[in-house]
Amino acid sequence: MNQKTVMIDGNEAAASVAHRLNEVIAIYPITPSSAMGEFSDEWSAKGKKNIWGTTPLVVEMQSEGGAAGTVHGALQTGALTTTFTASQGLLLMIPNMYKIAGELTSTVFHVAARSIAAHALSIYGDHQDVMAVRQTGWALLSSANVQEAQDFAAIAQAATLKTRVPFLHFFDGFRTSHEVNKIVQLSDEELRLMLDDDAIRAHRARGLSPERPVLRGSAQNPDVYFQMREAANPYYLAVPAIAQEMMDKFAKITGRQYRLFDYFGAEDAERVVVLMGSGGEVAEETAAHLVAQGEKVGVLRVRLYRPFSVEHFIQALPASVKSVAVLDRTKEPGSMGEPLYMDVVGALSEGGRSNVKVVGGRYGLSSKEFTPAMVKAVFAELSKPEAKNHFTVGIYDDVTHTSLDVDSSFSLASADRVSCVFYGLGSDGTVGANKNSIKIIGEETDNFAQGYFYYDSKKSGTVTISHLRFGPQPIRAPYLIENGQADFVACHQYSFLERVDMLKYAKEGGIFLLNSPHSADKIWDHLQREVQQDIIDKKLKFYVINGYEVAEKTGMGGRMNTIMQTAFFAISGVLPKEQAIEQIKAAIKKTYGKRGEAVIQKNFEAVDATVANIYEVSVPADATSQTTRRAAVPQEAPTFVKDVLGRIIEADGDNIPVSAFPVDGTFPLGTAQWEKRNLALEIPVWNEDICIQCGKCVIICPHAVIRHKVYDEKLLADAPETFKHMPSKFKEFSDGYAYTVQVSPEDCTGCTLCVEICPVKDKTAVGRKAINMEPQPPLREAESKNWDFFMEIPDLDRKLFNPATVKNSQLLRPLFEFSGACAGCGETPYVKLVSQLFGDRAVIANATGCSSIYGGNLPTTPWTVDASGRGPAWSNSLFEDNAEFGLGMRLTIDKQNEYAKELLVELADEIGKELVHDLLLAEQSSDLAIQEQRERVEQMKKKLEKSKDSRAKDLISVADTLVQKSVWIIGGDGWAYDIGYGGLDHVMASGRNVNILVLDTEVYSNTGGQSSKATPRAAVAKFAMGGKAMPKKDLGLIAMSYGYVYVAKVAMGANDQQTLKALVEAESYDGPSLVIAYSPCIAHGCDMARSLDQTKLAVQSGHWPIFRYDPRLAAEGKNPLQIEAKEPSVPFSQYAYNETRYKMLTQMNEERAEELMKEAQQDAKSRWALYQQMAAMQYNGDKK
């Protein structure tokens, strides 16, 4: 019996078995299951073998639908095949799942169960996805923790081979998939013992082969389809017994016994909770506590949910049970009850236990915490004579009053378990260090250990919270460390203290470690009053370390990981100091060793420098501070922002009642402006003495924090003292106009792109530009006032100027601002520009991906409105359907516009013929013309407002469509090139007037850098670890082949004017337009501050030949293709090797890197030659 333990997460645990037990693996990234595919790809890339000694073939598909189809094909030809997925991905597999089950095909899909996008998308865990496939004919096997994620992967494989029924093995997304825990690893030998070789060969023998040809997949008629649907019944009837047989076999091999329904609790239990997944762990832990107190309670955990065995269920439920609460981690609106509840009701009835009272409840949707207090509340509810049915637990439902009251003071404190909470900044390495720490504790000591990591929803400046537990007993607590339960609280970023209440976690007598720029004797006076009071009240031992100084001295930069990890071990005493340091160093070697000796040395120096710099602070008796914690949003914010969004920002979202929320997922715009994140250590400062007012700094700013305005100079009378200005140099607005470039100091992320793009160099010191970075803190207050004043200056009326130049376009107010995108994001400048040019009349369909996350992830949204209250109406449907979603928006507008025009004609007498005439024939090609049409519509509405004619009311309801609307379909390359390509192609082919903006980062950025068909040859990405062997798909070329699609390839960092021109042309084209935008991304592995130079090189090397293809030119007898890039003048390698995605291949496999680089160079050359030929074609018939 293997007893080797490892500290891994649920994804790795499941994938380690799946990879070893399969021959073909088809993958597609989707959170939270992506890591299973990534592990498989990595292992196969390294030649890791399965238990039969051959390396599984791993292939990335264009969607989960594609993965399922590939799996189906591989299964049908007899390979042991698997895939990994979650949420919408699983839904896309449903059609094939029916087929696979209908054909009685052995396979296991591993699912990190996740919410379904309904009123909103959520990446977190519940059982909504799994419940959506319970009807497909698959066996559903639920594992509840990391150990089980591994074990059930093996049991499922053995069971599917024997039963021929496909198995879906699932565990809770994030809670299990991402929890690191100590498990006993399954050896190859144990896996081999689990599997029946004959069953495998039988599976192969059923595979399609021309040597023994059969037909499978016939079409059938009313006469026989039904019978054949029933023909497989015996196989399903056999599943429970075989699954139990496999569990028993597994127990013999490993010593770990599982049952289809595992009961735990009092033998004479009267109240029982039934549930599956990680919640079962909490329930069991709580029941144990209650049983010890003499309560007659128990927990029945469902392992095999489908086929649901009534017999096994009844057997497992003690005869003494009087009432049962069935907990579903899903929501089935409109149903009589959630699925597990319905099954239990049916099972009790069929099993002769109808006397048992049953209630059902929902819990834990989207990884909502599920704690012992909640379990206790459920048991308490069961004790009531009239227990609430269809209840919820874990939220406060003050609308339909479903929720149970929970005693939040109840928790299951364990005397011998140590709990630690660490607050870090995403970029400081806290989570990575804690993963190392918990591995050290779990693997190098006898302790059991658990690590779980929380991230906020921003992509830069993220707050991370690490929850670590360890102790002599196995840790089965799949919930966050609760308030007042942490023995150790560490704050790795000093600035968090002013806005985050982290000491709520600390227990009395615990330890608080602060990374502080102030010394031990000075820190007290710098703390907020609440912090001081908590330290005193909770009698905390308080330590400081100046990690910033240690990091600076040891070359660690902003990385606090090693330093704070060392400090944790030094103070906590988990291990003797010397041993701890030895283990930390060993972990550093293991984690960073392959990156080179210099990295190891740098970290070693940080470890050594840390210990001597930790100081205990002597805590005074009284709180003396006059400063208090900062409110999440200012008082002047709108009520909804303060009462709802502000509480989410303050990490109090769990306590917001149901009534506070919109019922349909609709949110107001313009909320990001209230979430001041103060991320930048340095901000740009305008030098008006040398500024040429070109607007380049404004157009490139990814976060819309730098803006310029031209305004009546008289307005300066009320300007704050430090407000900068200069006379306007704009031709249209010169005399009497002033000009200002202003930065929002608290919204800036400090990316420096504005400084990089500034074309002006100070003649006396060329290193200085017309805009330069300076430290933020001394500027914060004054510049905030200046920003407020600046924002009050009215925007110039867009009727008065033509936005066709960069500087003019930037006079338009951005209607996309302060997003949570990465600092220096290469996508957002394009999105912002669209919002400026067309935002006041835009409807936007946004594909799931980075842009939907920084655009629509709570708490706030960067989409905003102009002074008249107009702005982009934005929605995200799914990942795969965005083009179609946008087309639907177009169709509505077109249809309603047509209807409005029909009604105008019908109601012409009432409205006035002249106005109707003008409304019908309005030309709307300029802002001025659009504004005039808006005025006409208002006039018409006024005329009709008192009309009793229902047609008039109808006309008013659709009248706004008489003003031209701009439909934008926005998404990344994963959508446009891969999963959404079929739809994109169809929408382009439709000829409808939609504008498609592809933010091409050449990789799946949002899910962490997996290869897409936009990934260039020779680049390394996840799923293309050995460098992508095939060239980038030329989406623009494909689109041009239609002849009637406007196509442009743009690169703002290389040519902002061309970008602007392309967007304006695309929008003005009355047909489909496709703009493909080069978007630098941190997944490229280059300094984002240098991304402008990189963008230029992308164009100069021929990798990204910018062009515009305007079908209108063909109609004029001109060639529609205008190539704006010049002939490639630098080698592709000169561009590529500035980026880690290319360079790392030279470090991993130089020969292959050289080979691929040669081919990539040829790609650029060939593309250029082809485009040249296309651009040289004659379009004027015989005319020369």
Added chain:
Amino acid sequence: MTELSTEYLGLTLKNPLVASASPMSKKIEKAQRLEDAGVAAIVMYSLFEEQIINESLELDHFLSRGADSFAEALTYLPDGGMYSVSPEKYLNHLAALKKSLRIPVIGSLNGVSKGGWTQYAKRIEDVGADALELNLYFLFTDPNLTAAELEDAQVELVAEVKSAIRIPLAVKLSPFITSLPNFAKRIVDAGANGLVLFNRFYQPDFDLDELNIVHNLDLSASADLRLPLRWISILYGKVNADFALTSGVHSAKDAIKAMMAGAKVAMMASNLLHNGEKVIPSMLNDMQTWMTEREYESVRQMQGSMSQKNVREPAAFERANYMKVLSSWRDLP
């Protein structure tokens, strides 16, 4: 038939033409072609400790950046590979070159840390280098450091490296030394068996359109021969070391001049990079012809024959030389 063989760092070479440290040694096939063309030895491209450190830190930076910040993307690049961000790549290549070539292979090292210099020197020796060339490339910008301090540090470094290895050691010098003869002597006293004159520093240029600093690679020309020619002539016989002349060797005559100044070998990079290995046979042929016509029996015979100590007017190499050139320029019509 004249004898072209020479002795450099205790290695007997079939002729004095050596490929100096350049990217040419990065490819085995290229090195083999050089050998086939007649090159007598190859100095490998330099192992730059600083580059190894930078590449390592850069890789670490970009693999770590953005990691563990966002729940959907815990990393942005795959990190499953083994990376050659260590001297192993260089050392393996050196070993492979040694295996593929019959001619001597001289390792080249440019370090930044004390430990790095000696550790890497030893490892270069361990993989079979026939000799080691130290590339003392420092650019000092601190006005508080004195020349004496800097020179002491470099001499100490050479001594340390020498004590760590058994193979012969050459040191590639900078021409920007106040008292070059004294410094050269100290380097030799510290253990150097040979001196390579001179290191070629690529100077940055200004781009007046963009107001940027630009770095362009300027290959050497025959005119660049003058500087090392002069200094080898001066040092020959005064400093007990084998001299290698590098910079500006583009023809047989350049190589012959190098020998006459006192060099044991004439090293080439620019010429080979620009014209390919085909220049070697013609240079050797031209040398043969020239020597035969003038009845030189061997290269050894001419080595040092025009050094300062062997010419009639030793002052021609000294300051007067400068005056003469200037005045001759003024005399031009």
